[in-house]
């Protein structure tokens with residue numbers, strides 16, 4: 001069974017990302033198509049990117065990077081649970097993406113976003129751009145939660161029926177992409193050379 005990581009992209013104390021991520025993971029388990037794991041970036045505690053080398057070389061020097069690399073490596077697909085901060089993605093999620101390269105390749109990603117009237121969609125649009133640079137496949141089917149505070153109570157996040165249905169549609173499609181992209185994940189391109197460019201040598205931008 002393919003492995004799905006549901007990644008909570010917000011890290012601040014009291015975040016809504018936690019109960020929404022827990023709901024998304026529950027929905028994914030009920031779906032039945034994936035072996036599901038909830039990944040909390042707050043618990044992971046990555047610092048701001050502190051690796052000297054380009055992630056394409058995969059020459060990690062820190063324990064936290066090796067741990068994150070191993071986690072992402074074992075996943076076949078992702079659901080990113082994200083708010084929008086000032087119309088963009090949370091820095092923690094962008095930072096976590098930037099740490100790695102090869103580990104993301106050819107993995108599809110669905111989005112659960114939330115916020116006010118825009119339901120976090122401006123954040124998703126930016127994340128899609130970043131994801132495609134990492135050769136991920138961001139799928140259009142998504143769960144977009146507008147006016148998220150209306151769905152919160154003492155018990156946490158209460159998804160309504162249209163959101164539950166949207167989650168099922170997204171997960172169905174995510175599974176199709178997960179299976180379709182498997183040959184590419186099994187046959188990735190060769191690792192980029194580790195040596196940094198000589199200072200002053202013109203290099204093509206990556």
Ligand SMILES: Cc1cc2nc3c(=O)[nH]c(=O)nc-3n(C[C@H](O)[C@H](O)[C@H](O)COP(=O)(O)O)c2cc1C
Nearest residue numbers: 010012014015016017083084085086087114115116
């Ligand atoms: C720094 C910051 C910026 C925000 N910017 C937006 C925004 O651009 N659009 C929006 O709909 N909500 C915005 N909000 C409100 C969030 O939707 C709301 O606080 C949500 O709970 C944030 O997700 P989190 O609780 O998982 O951190 C912002 C909140 C914060 C803390």
